[in-house]
Amino acid sequence: MIHYLLFAVFFGLLLLGIHRKVIARIQRRPGPPVWQEILHMFKFSFKSTWIPQTASETLFVAVVLIAIGIWTAAFFIVLAGGSLLIIFGIYMLHKIVEHGFGLSSGSPYGKFGGVRSVISAASEIPLFVSVAAITLFTKSLSISDIIAYQEVSGPLILVIPLVAVAMYMVIVSKMPFGPFSIVESKELVSGYKTEHFGVWRAGLEICNGLKTYVLLMTFILVFIGAVPFWLMLVLMVLIVVTLSFVCALCPMLSPFDSVTVQTLITAVMIVYVALLWWLL
Amino acid sequence: MMLLSGFAGIAATALWALNLMPLLYYEGLLVVAFPLFVLSTGLWWMARQRDADIPFLGY
Numbered sequence: 485m486i487h488y489l490l491f492a493v494f495f496g497l498l499l500l501g502i503h504r505k506v507i508a509r510i511q512r513r514p515g516p517p518v519w520q521e522i523l524h525m526f527k528f529s530f531k532s533t534w535i536p537q538t539a540s541e542t543l544f545v546a547v548v549l550i551a552i553g554i555w556t557a558a559f560f561i562v563l564a565g566g567s568l569l570i571i572f573g574i575y576m577l578h579k580i581v582e583h584g585f586g587l588s589s590g591s592p593y594g595k596f597g598g599v600r601s602v603i604s605a606a607s608e609i610p611l612f613v614s615v616a617a618i619t620l621f622t623k624s625l626s627i628s629d630i631i632a633y634q635e636v637s638g639p640l641i642l643v644i645p646l647v648a649v650a651m652y653m654v655i656v657s658k659m660p661f662g663p664f665s666i667v668e669s670k671e672l673v674s675g676y677k678t679e680h681f682g683v684w685r686a687g688l689e690i691c692n693g694l695k696t697y698v699l700l701m702t703f704i705l706v707f708i709g710a711v712p713f714w715l716m717l718v719l720m721v722l723i724v725v726t727l728s729f730v731c732a733l734c735p736m737l738s739p740f741d742s743v744t745v746q747t748l749i750t751a752v753m754i755v756y757v758a759l760l761w762w763l764l
Numbered sequence: 765m766m767l768l769s770g771f772a773g774i775a776a777t778a779l780w781a782l783n784l785m786p787l788l789y790y791e792g793l794l795v796v797a798f799p800l801f802v803l804s805t806g807l808w809w810m811a812r813q814r815d816a817d818i819p820f821l822g823y
Contacts, residue, residue: 489794529810533807550799556794556795564787682806683803687806
């Protein structure tokens with residue numbers, strides 16, 4: 485189990501490295517090597533580290549522990565075929581953690597990043613509509629039940645493609661350099677993580693690797709079903725490549741536009757789910 | 765802390781492999797021990813510590 489957890493961290497970081505590489509190639513730059521995020525994690529862990537004078541020391545350190553802890557828990561819940569609602573609850577917790585990252589440092593850039601992470605919670609709303617649509621068909625929120633449903637009725641991506649698109653948009657909003665990445669916008673330096681450097685940033689990198697792996701694994705299990713392990717890894721890489729195209733070709737939206745677009749997606753999804761409910 | 769969390773993780777893995785610990789407890793322990801191990805390992809092998817600095821306020 486612990487070996488799979490470590491694998492998930494490193495493979496998630498590799499996926500983020502592939503993401504950066506593909507974006508760079510689309511923009512005709514050589515880009516970093518695909519293992520750059522893994523090197524980043526090690527590099528940060530060796531750097532001299534301290535806590536800024538203006539920081540709230542307890543919160544400053546605790547958010548890093550909580551960030552890794554919640555995604556470790558999410559990883560185990562998905563593996564156990566647990567409830568989708570708990571995974572989405574962890575999504576929401578992650579927003580609070582991002583907020584904590586920003587506010588704990590005492591840096592104005594971190595604070596702006598923290599505030600924007602709350603604004604970007606709008607990206608979570610299509611998620612709940614997706615859950616409603618999935619429940620209409622599977623009559624359950626348990627990932628193991630959803631997988632069992634797909635073994636009988638075929639992949640949900642073919643049954644409710646728009647819901648898969650909405651979930652895909654949620655993953656887009658979580659990817660770095662994307663149109664909805666307002667929490668890491670360059671005018672905020674590094675956003676909520678500006679002051680978390682050195683060992684703290686290494687912890688955050690581990691959290692990001694794990695988060696990417698869990699999000700993609702959840703997407704595959706919920707919309708495609710149980711697949712062989714090697715195929716799951718191939719699908720993760722393919723999904724990341726498509727995400728990279730979206731991120732490379734779409735400009736980063738302003739916070740207001742980001743929320744507007746995500747709210748529009750939610751509105752379309754609500755109409756779609758209402759239609760599904762009426763037809764069923 | 766590094767030794768404690770590392771030992772807890774290894775001991776829990778061994779106990780789980782020998783069917784002496786339920787999976788749920790094992791996973792719960794890893795949720796707590798893994799972040800502690802990551803940060804304490806980093807704080808142990810990082811470069812020499814310096815005094816606290818003021819936050820970054822721009823170039």
